[in-house]
Amino acid sequence: MNFDKELDAKGLNCPLPILRAKKALAEMTSGQVLRIMATDPGSVKDFAAFAKQTGNELLSTAEKGKEYEFFIKRK
């Protein structure tokens, strides 16, 4: 999937991946896609809830071994 910005949240724990993602999204423009890599297993549910609350669209979630990949489209 194409993306405009990438955030490496590997090794970070709750709530840092969400806070960093929020910050990254704030610097992007509407419609741009952010790719996030994380290792916190809690981030799977957290990013879904974050997307739902903020209106930014969670395009996909994937598990790659012990890593998680998210694509979020800025609203």
Add this chain to the structure above:
Amino acid sequence: MNMPTDQAALDALIRQRLDEILPQKLEELKAAKTPSMTIIATKGTLDWAYPPFILASTAAALGWNVSIFFTFYGLNLLKKDISDLKVSPLGNPGMPMKMPFGPGWFKSIDWNKFLMPNLIQSNLPGFESVATMLMKQTIKNNGVADIPELRSLSIEAGVNMIGCQMTVDLFGFTRDDFIPEVKEYCGAATFLPMAQQADVSLYM
């Protein structure tokens, strides 16, 4: 003479229309409202500094309006330098005390179970410092943010920091002891109406 019948018919019509329109209208109002949260932070130790700052920074990231009212020992969390917050296993049997280094079997030992907290720990000088050091290392090893970072992330995200004026006076602090981001010092009468309006209100 027709009045009662008309009135009843009108009432029935209104009731029916309300049933049709109201649920959607309420949903719209709910969706348009910015959620809000107020927190009362009363503790000033390293471990108890986490709940208010984690929840506040996360709620702010979700777009909520957040205020934290710092009172009693919670005021410690507003001091300019909070790198020296401590944690104590004393009188805290729920706190696991595990070594953040060494082989797996060693790391899994919970020393708080063996060291008889209240009897021994209180007589061991420096025990609190050791426990604090171990906890800080564990926090670092697990990729958990440290408190100064979480606090500045909260401030950056617009969390409203409020100091309790009564406890500032009680403990002999001055406003100079605290970070300038504390915009408001007030009392219970100011905080309660804020909490009343909030969707979520938590005491920590």
